[in-house]
Amino acid sequence: MTTLDHHTKSARPVPNPQKSLITKLNMGTGLIVGIIFAYVTYKLVRGSNPDWEPTQDINNHNQALIASMLMWSVGFLVGIGAFIGPWRWMIGKDLTAEEQLYLAGDGQGIKRYFKYCTDHKVVGIQYLWGVIAMLAVGGTLAMMIRTNLAMPGAKLVTPSIYNSLVGLHGITMIVAMIVVATGPFGNYIMPIMIGARDMAFPRLNALSWWVLFTAIPVLCSAWFLGGIPTGWTAYAPLSVQAGPGMNAFLCTIIIFAVSTAVAGANITATVVGMRTKGMTWNRVPIFVIGATISVALAVPAFPTFMLSMIQTAMDRTFQTGFFDANAGGSGWLYAHLFWIMGHPEVYVILLPGVAALMEIVPVFVRRPLFSYTSAVVGFAGIAGLSVLVWAHHMYMSGWMPMLNGPFMVTTEMISVPTGLIFLVILGTMWNGRPWMKLPMLGVFAFLWNMLIGGITGLYLSDVPADNYLHGSMYVTAHFHYTLMGAALTGAVAGLAYWYPKMTGRMLNERAGYISFWLIQIGFNVLFLGMFIVGAEGQPRRVADYAQEYGTANMVSTIGAYSIGLGFIILLWAVVHSWRHGKIAPMNPWGAKTLEWTVPYPVPLENFDELPVITSDPYGYGKAAH
Amino acid sequence: MSEHEQFNKVEPTPGERFSKFLKRKDVSSTVAWAFFYTLVFVLVALYLYPRWMPKGLSNEMRSTTRLMVIFTIISAPVCGFVLSMATHAFLRRHKGDTPPADGPGFSTNRLGVATFSVMASILTLTAVIYGLVEMNTAAEASVREAKDAMVVKVVGNQWVWTFEYPESMGGFKSEVLNLPLNKAVVFDIVSADVNHSFWPVQLGVKVDANRLAHTTVTTKPIKLGEIDVKCAELCGLYHAYMETTGAVMTTDDFNKWVITQGGHTA
Numbered sequence: 001m002t003t004l005d006h007h008t009k010s011a012r013p014v015p016n017p018q019k020s021l022i023t024k025l026n027m028g029t030g031l032i033v034g035i036i037f038a039y040v041t042y043k044l045v046r047g048s049n050p051d052w053e054p055t056q057d058i059n060n061h062n063q064a065l066i067a068s069m070l071m072w073s074v075g076f077l078v079g080i081g082a083f084i085g086p087w088r089w090m091i092g093k094d095l096t097a098e099e100q101l102y103l104a105g106d107g108q109g110i111k112r113y114f115k116y117c118t119d120h121k122v123v124g125i126q127y128l129w130g131v132i133a134m135l136a137v138g139g140t141l142a143m144m145i146r147t148n149l150a151m152p153g154a155k156l157v158t159p160s161i162y163n164s165l166v167g168l169h170g171i172t173m174i175v176a177m178i179v180v181a182t183g184p185f186g187n188y189i190m191p192i193m194i195g196a197r198d199m200a201f202p203r204l205n206a207l208s209w210w211v212l213f214t215a216i217p218v219l220c221s222a223w224f225l226g227g228i229p230t231g232w233t234a235y236a237p238l239s240v241q242a243g244p245g246m247n248a249f250l251c252t253i254i255i256f257a258v259s260t261a262v263a264g265a266n267i268t269a270t271v272v273g274m275r276t277k278g279m280t281w282n283r284v285p286i287f288v289i290g291a292t293i294s295v296a297l298a299v300p301a302f303p304t305f306m307l308s309m310i311q312t313a314m315d316r317t318f319q320t321g322f323f324d325a326n327a328g329g330s331g332w333l334y335a336h337l338f339w340i341m342g343h344p345e346v347y348v349i350l351l352p353g354v355a356a357l358m359e360i361v362p363v364f365v366r367r368p369l370f371s372y373t374s375a376v377v378g379f380a381g382i383a384g385l386s387v388l389v390w391a392h393h394m395y396m397s398g399w400m401p402m403l404n405g406p407f408m409v410t411t412e413m414i415s416v417p418t419g420l421i422f423l424v425i426l427g428t429m430w431n432g433r434p435w436m437k438l439p440m441l442g443v444f445a446f447l448w449n450m451l452i453g454g455i456t457g458l459y460l461s462d463v464p465a466d467n468y469l470h471g472s473m474y475v476t477a478h479f480h481y482t483l484m485g486a487a488l489t490g491a492v493a494g495l496a497y498w499y500p501k502m503t504g505r506m507l508n509e510r511a512g513y514i515s516f517w518l519i520q521i522g523f524n525v526l527f528l529g530m531f532i533v534g535a536e537g538q539p540r541r542v543a544d545y546a547q548e549y550g551t552a553n554m555v556s557t558i559g560a561y562s563i564g565l566g567f568i569i570l571l572w573a574v575v576h577s578w579r580h581g582k583i584a585p586m587n588p589w590g591a592k593t594l595e596w597t598v599p600y601p602v603p604l605e606n607f608d609e610l611p612v613i614t615s616d617p618y619g620y621g622k623a624a625h
Numbered sequence: 626m627s628e629h630e631q632f633n634k635v636e637p638t639p640g641e642r643f644s645k646f647l648k649r650k651d652v653s654s655t656v657a658w659a660f661f662y663t664l665v666f667v668l669v670a671l672y673l674y675p676r677w678m679p680k681g682l683s684n685e686m687r688s689t690t691r692l693m694v695i696f697t698i699i700s701a702p703v704c705g706f707v708l709s710m711a712t713h714a715f716l717r718r719h720k721g722d723t724p725p726a727d728g729p730g731f732s733t734n735r736l737g738v739a740t741f742s743v744m745a746s747i748l749t750l751t752a753v754i755y756g757l758v759e760m761n762t763a764a765e766a767s768v769r770e771a772k773d774a775m776v777v778k779v780v781g782n783q784w785v786w787t788f789e790y791p792e793s794m795g796g797f798k799s800e801v802l803n804l805p806l807n808k809a810v811v812f813d814i815v816s817a818d819v820n821h822s823f824w825p826v827q828l829g830v831k832v833d834a835n836r837l838a839h840t841t842v843t844t845k846p847i848k849l850g851e852i853d854v855k856c857a858e859l860c861g862l863y864h865a866y867m868e869t870t871g872a873v874m875t876t877d878d879f880n881k882w883v884i885t886q887g888g889h890t891a
Contacts, residue, residue, distance in 0.1 A: 159862050166859075231859045237836060238819040238861060325837035331820055332835070365714075366725055368732035396822060396857075397833045398814075398840030401764075405757055412753045419745035422707055423738065429714040431651060432728035436718045447711045455700045459693060462756040464763060468678075468689040468829050471822050471857025535677035535693075537826040539857045542865035546853075590724045621730025
C-alpha cells in the first residue's frame with residue numbers, strides 16, 4: 001500500500017528507485033505496449049490467410065477485434081507497470097519502501113498524473129479529468145443529436161450516423177456518470193474525510209483508474225468501426241446482427257466492469273476498515289455513506305452486465321445462440337441480465353450526487369443534518385429496493401405479464417425512501433438561511449429536477465401508463481431529469497464545493513453562476529419540451545419525426561444549446577481557476593468534516609497524526625454550542 | 626409566574642399545540658405556498674395532460690390519460706410540500722462572502738419524520754392501488770373482449786409493419802391498419818428479425834414484437850379517427866421510419882376497404 005511503513009526494514013540491499021524499471025514506465029510506454037499487444041493479437045487470431053477479407057469472414061473478424069481490444073487493455077497495463085508490484089511479490093522480491101514511495105508519486109510533480117500512481121489524491125484528479133473528457137465527448141454527441149432533431153425532416157446526418165450518435169452518447173454518458181462523483185471525490189476526498197492515510201488497496205485504486213482509461217480508446221474506436229446502432233441498451237438480437245463497432249461496445253463494458261468491481265471493492269474496504277479512531281458509523285459523513293452504498297450496489301450489479309456482454313460477444317463470434325431465438329436462445333434473457341444491472345445502476349449514479357448535496361446543505365445553511373438516520377435509511381432503502389425492480393423496463397416486452405403487478409409495487413415503493421432523502425434536505429434547510437454560493441444553488445436545482453424526475457418515474461412505473469409512455473421521448477426526459485438534473489447537478493455542486501481542497505484555488509464564482517443558470521434553464525427547456533412530445537406520441541431514438549412535433553423539438557434544441565454554452569463556460573472556469581483562481585483558504589466554507597482540516601497541497605499521507613473523532617461532523621446550529 | 630399559577634397551569638392538548646404551530650408565521654406562509662403549488666400541479670394535471678395526450682380511440686387510451694391526470698393530482702401535495710419548503714428557504718437566503726449565522730440546532734424531529742413517512746406511504750399506496758385496479762380492469766376487459774374479437778396478425782420486419790387479417794376475411798395482408806368501430810381486436814404480434822415494439826398510438830396499447838415469441842394485446846376501438854402506428858423499440862437503421870397509418874372506420878367503410886384489398890366480409 002502507499003502508506004509508507006517507516007519501520008519496515010528490507011533484508012535485501014535497497015535498490016535505487018531512480019534506476020528501477022518503475023521509473024521508466026508511464027502512459028507513453030503503456031500506449032506502445034498496448035498497441036503492440038493489440039496488433040499482434042489481431043494478427044494471430046486473424047490467421048495468415050493472405051486472401052482473408054473481414055467482410056467475408058465476419059465471425060473471425062469479430063473474434064480478432066474483440067481479442068485485440070481486450071489485449072490492448074492488458075498490454076497497456078503491462079506497459080504502464082500495473083503488474084510490477086504483484087510480479088515482484090510473486091517472485092519474492094516485494095517493492096522496497098523507496099519504490100513504494102516512488103509509486104505514490106512523491107516529488108514527481110505533474111508527471112505523476114501520467115504514471116501508475118498509487119496516491120489516492122492523484123487517482124482522484126485522474127478520474128476528474130477523465131470524467132470531464134467523457135462528459136465533453138458525450139455532451140458534444142448530444143448537441144449533434146439535438147441539432148439533427150431541431151426540425152422535422154432534417155438530414156444533417158444519415159440514419160446510420162444518427163443511430164451511432166445515440167448509442168455512443170448513451171454509453172459514454174452512462175460510463176461517465178457512474179464515476180462522476182465516486183471517481184474524483186470518492187478517491188480524493190473520501191479517504192481524508194474518514195481520517196485515513198490512503199485507500200485500503202492503493203495499487204488496486206490506481207488499477208481501477210487505468211483500467212477505465214483503457215476502455216476510453218476502445219469506446220472511441222466504435223466510431224471508426226461503423227458505430228453502435230443499438231443505443232446503450234444494446235438489445236439482442238439487434239446487437240448480434242450489428243456491425244464491428246458493436247465489438248467496441250462489448251469490450252468497453254467488459255473492461256469497465258472490471259474497473260468498477262475493483263473500485264467498488266476498494267472503496268467499500270476502505271470505509272469499513274480504515275475509519276479513524278472514534279469515527280463510529282453514526283459519525284461517518286453522509287457523503288461517505290452514500291458513496292459506499294452506491295459502490296457496494298455496483299459490486300453485485302455490474303458482473304451481470306459483463307456477463308451479458310460476454311454472451312453477446314460469444315453469439316457474435318461463435319454463434320452460441322444465447323440470445324438468438326433461432327438457435328433456442330432468448331432476447332428476454334439478455335433484457336433480464338441487462339436490467340438486473342441497469343436499474344440498480346441508476347441509483348449507483350444517483351446516490352453519490354445526492355450524498356454530496358447532503359454534505360453541502362448543513363455547511364451552507366449552518367444547521368445540523370436533519371435526521372441522519374433517515375438519510376441512511378433512505379439510501380439503504382433505495383439500494384435494497386433497486387435490485388427488485390428491474391423488470392419494470394420489460395412490462396411491454398411480453399415476458400410474463402402476470403409479474404407486472406409485483407414489479408409495479410416494488411418500483412413504486414422506492415418513492416418512500418426517496419421521499420426521506422427530500423425530507424432530510426428540506427428539514428436541514430428549514431428555518432436556516434442558505435448561503436447562496438454555487439454549491440447551494442445546486443441543492444435548489446436538485447430539489448426541482450428530482451421532483452419532476454421522481455413524479456414522472458411514478459407514471460412510468462405504473463403498467464397502464466407505461467403501456468402508452470414506454471419507448472417514447474417521455475422516458476428520455478424522465479431519466480435525464482434524474483441522472484442529469486439530479487445526479488450531475490449534485491456532482492457539479494460537489495465539484496464547486498471541494499474544488500478549493502482539490503486545487504488550492506477558488507472556482508471562478510461569476511463564471512460558475514452564469515454557467516449554472518444557463519445549464520439549469522436550458523435543461524428544463526430541453527426536457528420539458530421532450531415530455532410534451534413524448535406525451536403526444538413521439539418515440540425515442542428516432543432520427544426524424546412527424547411535423548406535429550416540430551415546435552417542441554425546436555424549443556428543446558434551443559435548450560440544449562443553452563446547456564452546451566453553460567458547460568463550456570463551466571469548463572473554462574474549472575481550467576482557468578486551476579491556475580489563476582483566487583488562492584483558497586484551508587476551510588473556505590467553514591465546514592466541519594476532516595478534509596477541511598488538512599492544508600493544500602494535501603500531504604502524501606494526509607495527516608501528520610491521525611485525528612480522533614469525538615462527535616458527528618454536523619455540529620452546527622445554536623443549540624449545538 | 627407564582628407557584629399557584631404554575632400549579633394550575635394546564636399542559637396544552639396536542640390539538641392546541643398543532644393549532645399554535647400552524648399560526649407561526651414561518652409555518653403559515655409555508656402552508657400557503659404549499660397550497661399554491663399544489664393547486665398549480667392540479668391545474669397542470671387537469672388542463673395540460675388531456676391536451677398533450679392524443680384523442681383516445683379506445684378505452685385503453687382514455688384510461689391512460691385519466692391515469693396521468695390522477696397520478697399528477699396524487700403527486701401534487703408532495704410537490705406542494707417540497708416546493709413550499711424550498712421557497713421558504715430561498716426567501717431567507719443569505720448573500721455575501723461570509724457564512725450566515727447558525728440556524729436552529731435541532732437535528733431531528735421524530736414526529737415530523739414519522740408524519741412525513743406515513744403521508745408518503747399513504748400517497749404511494751394510493752398510487753399503487755389505483756394502478757393495480759386499472760391494470761386488473763384492463764386485463765379483465767381484454768379477456769372479455771377477446772372472446773369475439775377479430776384477430777389481426779402483426780409482423781414487425783425491418784422496417785415495415787405488416788397486418789394479416791383473419792382467414793374469415795380472406796387472410797389478406799396490408800401495410801395499413803384499418804379497424805372497424807366497436808369491434809374488439811386482438812393483435813397477435815411477432816417479429817421476423819430483431820425486437821420491435823408495436824404502438825398504435827391512439828389506441829393506447831403497446832407490446833414488443835419478438836422473434837419466434839408471439840405476444841398479444843387486445844383493444845376495442847370506440848371512436849372514429851386516424852391511427853398512427855409506430856415502432857417504439859430501436860430496431861436498426863430505419864427505425865425512425867418504421868411507421869404507418871390506419872383508421873378506425875364504420876363497419877360499412879371497413880367492409881368496403883376489405884373488398885378493395887382482395888378480401889371478403891366475414
